[in-house]
Amino acid sequence: LNIDREQINCFVEAIRDNTGTDLSEYCGNTLSARISHRLSQIDLDPDSYLNFCRNDPDECQTLVDTIAVNVSWFFRNPIVFEIIAQTILPRLIAKTKTIRVWSAGCAGGEEAYSIAILIRDLLNSLPNAQPQALVFATDIDQEVLAKARTGYYPQKSLSDVKMRFVEECFTPKGDGYLVRPSVREMVRFSTDNLLNDQTIAPAESIFGSFDLILCRNVLIYFSAERIKKVIHKLYESLATGGYLVLGESEDISRDLKARLNTVDRRNRIYQK
């Protein structure tokens, strides 16, 4: 189903009026695709659905949740985590007293916990004085953050986790797995809107200076103009020498290419 720009604007308006969530700077194609997805579930044409949404805050909230897809899993795209474990973290551990990581758009926390698992593993292998590590994880969606804080996941979220890590970092519980306290205590979850111009890093982190920022599969939601602004915000939040990791179909804007070293082009890893 094709939804034109004018209809998209009407949906954005209905969502704003009914939920207070402003999606006006989201990418038109993403909005159109996600609204179409919802339409196919409920079997309505765009105009009837729009009228329905205008009078139904619950449906507007469902639509917001449908648009901000928060699908994630542990060690999503394992090669990226392999590079982080083999190259990036050892370098950071060698030079930093407190390693600061930001998982921006963390969904259910799988990415943040995956990084914590790798850091914990490396630190455990060090004989002497150990650096500290803090992983800040933020999302716009409070419901998904509440889930992240429980640290409880279905088995299918763990399908890319090495057996050794499953045994060392998770406790089986019911049908799923619970992240162990030694990993959980490294991660702090908080609400943050990446489109908020007022802040650089999440307030909870006491501002910026991150050694590693992961912002993967989040920029796909935003308009080109916004992507540029968000990437600048991430750049400003990085410490000198810090690393930025984007999702596999996401790229930095041209003006930042000159200021960031490309560590791995295919895997979208950059260094300030």
Ligand SMILES: C[S@@+](CC[C@H](N)C(=O)[O-])C[C@H]1O[C@@H](n2cnc3c(N)ncnc32)[C@H](O)[C@@H]1O
């Ligand atoms: C597909 S998930 C990505 C999760 C994880 N980074 C990964 O790659 O598996 C995208 C997340 O971005 C969040 N998001 C969308 N818009 C956002 C915004 N303006 N600020 C912060 N997070 C946002 C969504 O709520 C969702 O949880």
